[in-house]
Amino acid sequence: MIPTVVWGTGNVGRLAIRAVAAHPALELAAVIVHHPDKVGLDAGRLGELGHDTGVVATDDVEAVLAARPRAVVYAATGDIRPDGALADITRAVRAGAVVVSPALYPLYDHRSAPPEFRDPVAAAVAEGGGSLFASGVDPGWGNDVLPLLLSGLGTRIDAIRCQEIFDYSTYDQPDSVRDLVGMGQPLDRLPMMLAPSVPTLVWGGQIRMMARALGVELDEIRETVDRRPLERTVTTRTMGVFEAGTQGAVRFEVQGIVDGEPRLVIEHVTRIHGSCAPDWPVPPDGGDGAHRVIIEGRPHIEVTVEAADEGGNRSAGGNATAVGRLVGAIDWLVEAPPGLYDALDVPLRPAVGRLARTGRKQP
Structure with missing residues (x-):
């Protein structure tokens, strides 16, 4: 042991x-x-x-x-x-x-x-x-081993997009949600996580790992950011009140540019309430969170992972x-x-010895 x-x-x-x-x-x-x-x-x-x-x-x-x-x-x-x-x-x-x-x-x-x-x-x-x-981070494998595994199923890869789509109204971490990401803050205040170069500091390494694994050279890494206000005041179970007019949703991309085009993309779509930015991507089942990998090419491949824990909470499931x-x-x-x-060094292995042997339903 x-x-x-x-x-x-x-x-x-x-x-x-x-x-x-x-x-x-x-x-x-x-x-x-x-x-x-x-x-x-x-x-x-x-x-x-x-x-x-x-x-x-x-x-x-x-x-x-x-x-x-x-x-x-x-x-x-x-x-x-x-x-x-x-x-x-x-x-x-x-x-x-x-x-x-x-x-x-x-x-x-x-x-x-x-x-x-x-x-x-x-x-x-x-x-x-x-x-x-x-x-x-969000949750690691979703931006490295999973997209690279799926890329091996294709015959031609045009682009790889990794998405985290989450409603953080059930996430009990106010320092990160309010201060770092800026939920509930005035839109004229730029939160630390969205400041220029910070998304690249956090997610750029995963872009570089994917490029290295795929054998391509990056021209550069770019960032895009979009923010939306809450149209009405909302109250969350874990973090209290978020006022109308403050930041209620954020969407950003960290883009690995190859031959002048964004070919490797890590995208975040984060809301503090499901009513904010309804035109942005949502989980396929309409739930409060999902991770997706989209392989553009031939064939077109999409995989969505919806993990839940602690009574069905998907932020806990992602963690x-x-x-x-x-x-x-x-x-x-x-x-x-x-x-x-790093994630390319450490193999993702079967869960040997962790298959439950009690409490299983009988056929």
């Missing part, structure tokens, strides 16, 4: 606890929390497992890493604290751990990452012998699939040499 730490117990961390507990090769060794109210709580409660695990949460990072865990799922946010997330992750890598995390977007493609992100991790790998695999990809890679990474890894 591989002793594994879950660091952070928010929207991603509670799913990570469940994923580690379900993996036959992993053993939950510790849970690190920041909020003092969570210290001492059993991991089973924090991960909503329905039973205690005997592992209680701690905020003593030094003690946890001193025990030399073999793996760490770093689930704390990096959206609004990238420097803090980088410091935490390098600390775990320097302690010799395999680290998997969605927190550091620039390291999704470490080959093109800015030196201020890549160099500290590379130094920690050299010093401590750990590893890092960063992936998971769960991202976590599943990361946690499912740990045992492979433990056997691999120390280093920085």
Whole structure:
């Protein structure tokens, strides 16, 4: 069994606890929390497992890493604290751990990452012998392994479009939704996530990975952004009131330009309420979220993934699939040499040992 730490117990961390507990090769060794109210709580409660695990949460990072865990799922946010997330992750890598995390977007493609992100991790790998695999934004596989797998089914590829379409009214992360993305903010205020070059910082690495895998040279990466106001005030279950006239929907693209045309595109269509921007793309079933890959060419291929968790919540489902990809890679990474890894390095493998054997319906 591989002793594994879950660091952070928010929207991603509670799913990570469940994923580690379900993996036959992993053993939950510790849970690190920041909020003092969570210290001492059993991991089973924090991960909503329905039973205690005997592992209680701690905020003593030094003690946890001193025990030399073999793996760490770093689930704390990096959206609004990238420097803090980088410091935490390098600390775990320097302690010799395999680290998997969605927190550091620039390291999704470490080959093109800015030196201020890549160099500290590379130094920690050299010093401590750990590893890092960063992936998971919307939800990682939707912009790398899935479109590349589907491209292999075509005879001619004209363009690849990866879409995330989501209604965030059920997403309980106000710092990201209100401040980073700008939902509920005046349209004359440009939120951080939509500022020029920021979408490329977050999603450009995945564009570059697709180009590298397909053997094409990028002319450049471009961005487009469109925003719409709410026509009426709405109240969400998790994040409260969003006023009429404020930003209610945003649509942007990160475009990989090949031979002067946008050939590799990552598109986001995000709403705070389904009534906003009804003419923009929606999930095929009309639900609150989906991930789509569209391969233009011969043949034309479209695949839609609708994942749900925690009572049918699709934002939780998207997070769960991202976590599943990361946690499912740990045992492979433990056997691999120390280093920085991306989604093209780490194979997507069958869920060996995780097929449920109880509670199945009889034929």
